[in-house]
Amino acid sequence: MCGIVGLFFKRGEATQDLGPLLAGMLSQMSERGPDSTGFALYGDAAPQGAFKTTLHAPDAEYDWAALEAELGTAFPVPRPARRYGSHAVFTLAANQEQLFAWIARHRPEIGTFGFGERIEVFKDVGLPDEVAERFDLTHRSGTHALGHTRMATESAVTTEHSHPFSTGPDLCLVHNGSLSNHNRLRQSLRRQGIQFSTDNDTEVASGYLTWRLRQGIGLTEALEAALADLDGFYTFAVGTKDGFAILRDPIACKPAVLAETKDWVAIATEYRAIATLPDAATAEIWEPHPATVYSWRRQ
Amino acid sequence: MIEIDLARSSVRGLNERLHRLAPGTNEHYWRVLNPNGAHAIAVGITEPIHVEIKGHVGYYCAGMNAAATIVVDGHAGTGLAENIMNGLVRVNGNASQSAAASGRGGLVVVQGDASARCGISMKGVSIVVGGSAGHMSAFMGQAGTLVVCGDAGHDLGDSIYEAEIYVAGSVASLGADCVEKEMTQADIQRVAALLDRAAIATKATCFRHYGSARRLYNFHIDHAAEY
Numbered sequence: 001m002c003g004i005v006g007l008f009f010k011r012g013e014a015t016q017d018l019g020p021l022l023a024g025m026l027s028q029m030s031e032r033g034p035d036s037t038g039f040a041l042y043g044d045a046a047p048q049g050a051f052k053t054t055l056h057a058p059d060a061e062y063d064w065a066a067l068e069a070e071l072g073t074a075f076p077v078p079r080p081a082r083r084y085g086s087h088a089v090f091t092l093a094a095n096q097e098q099l100f101a102w103i104a105r106h107r108p109e110i111g112t113f114g115f116g117e118r119i120e121v122f123k124d125v126g127l128p129d130e131v132a133e134r135f136d137l138t139h140r141s142g143t144h145a146l147g148h149t150r151m152a153t154e155s156a157v158t159t160e161h162s163h164p165f166s167t168g169p170d171l172c173l174v175h176n177g178s179l180s181n182h183n184r185l186r187q188s189l190r191r192q193g194i195q196f197s198t199d200n201d202t203e204v205a206s207g208y209l210t211w212r213l214r215q216g217i218g219l220t221e222a223l224e225a226a227l228a229d230l231d232g233f234y235t236f237a238v239g240t241k242d243g244f245a246i247l248r249d250p251i252a253c254k255p256a257v258l259a260e261t262k263d264w265v266a267i268a269t270e271y272r273a274i275a276t277l278p279d280a281a282t283a284e285i286w287e288p289h290p291a292t293v294y295s296w297r298r299q
Numbered sequence: 300m301i302e303i304d305l306a307r308s309s310v311r312g313l314n315e316r317l318h319r320l321a322p323g324t325n326e327h328y329w330r331v332l333n334p335n336g337a338h339a340i341a342v343g344i345t346e347p348i349h350v351e352i353k354g355h356v357g358y359y360c361a362g363m364n365a366a367a368t369i370v371v372d373g374h375a376g377t378g379l380a381e382n383i384m385n386g387l388v389r390v391n392g393n394a395s396q397s398a399a400a401s402g403r404g405g406l407v408v409v410q411g412d413a414s415a416r417c418g419i420s421m422k423g424v425s426i427v428v429g430g431s432a433g434h435m436s437a438f439m440g441q442a443g444t445l446v447v448c449g450d451a452g453h454d455l456g457d458s459i460y461e462a463e464i465y466v467a468g469s470v471a472s473l474g475a476d477c478v479e480k481e482m483t484q485a486d487i488q489r490v491a492a493l494l495d496r497a498a499i500a501t502k503a504t505c506f507r508h509y510g511s512a513r514r515l516y517n518f519h520i521d522h523a524a525e526y
Contacts, residue, residue, distance in 0.1 A: 251434070252415050255377060255395065271355050271376060272336030281354065285374055287395055287414050290434065 001151040002176040003029025004256070006237050006267040007277070008144035008244055011299045014043055019140035024276040025268060026128035026137075026147045032269060033149025036162035037131035038123025040172040040239050043142040045117050047078045050093045051169070054121045055103070056111035056159060057086050064088050067107060074102055085134045086159070087113070089120050096169055111160060111197070116170030118241055123148075123162035143298060146239045148174040155200045165206035168213055170241035175202040176254045176269055179232035205230055209238065223247045223293045237267055243297035252290035259283040265296050301326055306333040310340055320346045336376065341369050347386070361388040364405065380407045383424055389497075396433065399426045402443065408497040415452065418445045421462050427497035435474065437464050446493050448501045456509055460516055465490050465506040476515035482508040 005025035009015060018041070026037060046052045057064070068081050071092060079091035092099060096115045103110050114121030122135040128149055132138065148163035155161050164172035179185075182201035185208060190196065194207040208229065212222035219238060223245060226236075233253035238245045246267055248256055259266045259274045261283045268274045271285065288294050303313050313331065320326060324346055331352040334340055338357040341350045344367035352360070355373035362381040371379075374392035383402040390398075393411035400416070402424025409417075409426075415433035418426050421443040431449035438454070440462030450468035457474020464477070465486065473479070491503035 252396070257376075257395075270336055270357060271374070272338075272357055275335035275355065285355070286393065290415070 001032045002254075003032035003149040003269045003273070004147070004174050004176050004235060004237050004267060005029060005269070005273050006144070006146040006174075006239070006244055008265045008296055009298075010263060010265065010296070012143075014141045014143050016139075016141045018142040018145055019136075020138045021277060022145045022147055023128070023132040023137045025266075025273040026132060026149060028273040028276060029147075029149040029269060030128050033151045034127055035152045035157045036123065036125045036150045036159070037128045037148065038121070038150075038162045038164050038174075039135075039137065039145055039147035040114060040119055040121045040164045040174075041140055041142045041145045042118045042170075042239065042241065043120060043140065046091050050076070050078050050091050051095070051099075051115060051117060052120060053090050053092065053096075053099060053112060054114040054119075055088050055090060056113050057088070058109050058111075060086060062086070067110070070106065071102075075099070084122065084136055086124065087122050087135065112166075114164075114166045114172065116241060118142075119166075119170045119172060119239070121164055121166060121172060123164065124159050125157055125162065143242075144239065144244060146172065146174050146237050146244065148176075154178050155198065158198075160198050161200045163202060164239070165200075165203050167206040167209040167238070170239075171209070171213070171219075172239045173202065173206045173209060174237050175205060176235045176256075177233035177249065179205060179230055179234065181231040185229070201232070205234070205236065219245055220293045220295055227291055235269070240297075243295060245293060245295035246288055247293050248288055248290050250291040256288050257285060258288055258294065259285045300328045300330055302330045302332065304332045305335065305337055305340075310337050313340065314342060317341060317344050317348075317350070320344075320348065322346065324348065334373070338376070341367070344369070344386070355392070364388060374411075375409075379409075380405075380424075383407060387496075393430070399424050402426070406493070406496055408499070410499070412449070413447075418443070418462070421445065425493055425496075427493050427499060429497075429499050429501075431468065434471070437462050437477075438474065440464075444489065444493060446490055446497075446506070448494075448499060456511070458515060459511045461511055463489070464509040466509065467501060467506045470507075470509070473509065476512050477509055478512040480508045480510045482506065 076093040163174045179201040182204040235254040235256045236247045329350045334354045336357040342362040345365045347366040350369045357376040359378040361369040364386045365384045368387045371390045375394045377395045379394045379398040380388040383405045385405040389408040394409040396414040399407040401420040406425045410429045412430035413428045413432045417432045417436040419438045421440045423442045427446045432447045434452035437456045441460040447466045451470045453471040454474035456477030
């Protein structure tokens with residue numbers, strides 16, 4: 001099972017509507033994925049030269065203030081960290097490689113869930129309504145967001161195994177389905193320098209896209225290459241800094257519905273998630289074709 | 300007219316009321332409001348009533364229908380009219396995958412497009428798709444008729460037993476053991492009658508006929524030594 005939702009406003013500034021609308025969509029996908037819930041929000045941009053990173057602490061009593069002070073000695077911190085339960089969003093003048101290397105050396109217990117100018121990634125074990133509450137989703141703004149409810153089939157139910165998975169700066173992936181060649185592919189991607197923190201199949205798809213994008217090709221081309229290299233069932237939704245993309249496997253094993261109005265585009269595993277949106281009744285609604293990349297960019 | 304608003308009452312409550320209808324009921328006309336993609340709306344109806352659903356429905360709408368006329372004024376999710384036994388199910392929009400799956404009788408009309416595996420394992424149902432049908436439609440069809448007024452996707456009629464398929468547009472590819480057959484006068488009459496019942500205005504003469512080559516499931520005496 002699993003449920004995917006995504007909402008993308010085509011133009012304009014970050015809107016306060018995003019968080020509550022995404023929470024409503026996620027809630028509709030509870031039965032499809034009661035194990036864990038996650039979402040990626042594209043909110044306000046980091047100041048010029050800085051990036052946002054979403055970090056995850058293994059315990060609720062984690063001393064974020066100490067970490068912030070320590071990070072401040074290594075990198076400029078133009079904006080204070082914002083804490084949301086077990087997660088915190090740091091804004092630092094450091095590139096991804098420098099920052100992740102620093103964390104791996106000094107704070108290996110910390111998970112790095114997202115990195116980029118605008119992306120913030122939150123995920124945890126639990127039902128959508130609980131997880132949305134934990135991360136204050138209904139008070140969060142942004143221009144677009146992807147969410148996922150997980151019914152685990154091939155690896156453990158933990159925060160780390162939850163979706164979305166980050167595929168690179170401002171990029172993330174959510175997946176409904178399962179991959180059958182992920183073990184072999186993980187081995188070969190490791191040899192290419194891609195790092196993995198779980199035994200999850202979706203993380204391999206995420207790593208695969210990271211590897212392809214590093215080669216300098218575009219997201220659409222990377223997803224088209226995935227059609228040949230990933231074996232299994234999937235509906236993928238990929239978030240980018242200013243858009244998102246959808247791909248279903250060649251036999252369209254896993255469901256997906258797209259809806260579009262003049263203001264927004266939405267994806268969901270089932271229409272009932274889209275039905276919660278304003279203007280859903282008058283939206284153009286269709287099912288994405290198999291093996292076809294759909295993508296949108298903000299105007 | 301009995302009106303049920305699913306924004307205020309449950310699908311289970313609706314279905315229970317529909318299942319309690321006795322033969323000869325005078326509660327003939329039902330209207331369902333605010334389906335909002337809910338699953339299993341109006342399933343298992345045994346009386347010849349009329350149900351109109353105003354909006355998009357989720358999975359398995361009108362499943363196991365035995366006698367009712369059910370009209371969805373919107374799109375339908377996966378498994379529309381699954382295992383339909385008789386009656387009429389009409390969708391004014393598009394239907395997602397596996398529409399009329401394993402249907403044994405009755406008529407399913409999709410005014411727009413039907414997605415993948417339309418009529419999978421059909422066992423006697425008649426299906427008319429006003430638009431196009433997705434890949435692997437009529438997969439393992441055993442009996443019944445699939446009429447597609449638009450195009451058909453890849454692997455049409457894969458591993459088909461005995462169902463009849465008629466397509467007016469292009470066929471991306473035929474599945475294993477599915478072949479084109481002669482479009483006889485009897486075929487034209489059959490398609491015309493179904494289009495008439497479906498109230499879809501397309502000329503029956505512009506369809507091509509596909510069906511089973513019967514090489515896949517028949518025992519060939521020539522191969523006896525191989526077993």
